[in-house]
Amino acid sequence: MSAAPFEPPGHAGRFVHGQDVGVQYAKYPDTPHWRHAPMVVLGEDDHGIWLGGDARTFLKKGNVEPPSDRSEAGFYVDHPFVQLVVPDGWWTFIFNGPDRPPERISHYVDIVTPPEFGTDEVRWIDLDLDVVRRAGGEVYIDDEDEFLAHIELLDYPPMWVDRARSEAARIYLAIERGDEPFGAVCEQWWRRLGDR
Template sequence: MPFETVNVTYRKYDGSLHWHHTALLLGEDEHGVWTGCVAGTLGRKGAEPPIAWEHPFVLLFPRDAWWTALFNAEPDRTEIYCDITTVPEWRDGEVTMVDLDLDVIRKRDGRIFLDDEDEFAEHQVRYAYPPEVIANARATADHLMEAVTAFTAPFATPPHWLSHVV
């Protein structure tokens, strides 16, 4: 059965275009909506030239949460990449959210870390993040660090959704 295609659009707080690409709408479960990209899918950061992703991956867009999660197929060295974002919004075949800089990353070698704290601090000033955005981003990062470290669902095992794109 062919999958519907959706546009995935991350923006920065000022509305400028960040990462964007098309993805296959795979389905929905208790964790949220899942999309996927096969190897060779093209993505762009802002207006930069497109790049082709070497490995397949799936993206999870949870309901009413300030994050998204990318699960890479092997042999990619990054297993999980969580972006702290505003709550993803779905409209007319597109999911969009604001990237709030902080990232929780789990590498295949077991390392887990919070990335881009310097960018988060810089953008708080540049984009004048409101206090509630800063608080939500920090609380979400703390929650994800705990969940990814503890291997709680959906971070326990590679999602079955990967089988649709590998």
């Protein structure tokens, strides 16, 4: 793998292939939500920047520090996964691998604001809606009730509401059809994580 640095559009610092970075989700306007760290930079393609998570990666909610084992505040992942960061996109995509049991989630797309980049972190606002594909083939949009509640409670900007709805609908169809990067491309990056 090349160790050449790359600089996506709007990127404030520099990521290097193989670098550890954090992924920070917030709820509007700026309440910490979920954080994935460390994630390793695998590289980039026409779809965006691909990050990898493995047994070192802790998923935590809010501002808590990782404990030595699982807790209600978060957990270490028990399977490798890759995450696509789309530099100008209103979504981010997690692929959990091709060999999941039928009832488990293989594809998980969070609808988010376009990412902000730091030297070792990417962050965005989570807009609640998720597009999910189970390994058995079922595709659905999740958390629509939370999204509707937060439109009023958190006072989302109207443009965000419209964009979140349209992106969720578009990605739902793309996953159903197996459009890239939801087909062979994500599997290739997932296998690349295992080859490191």
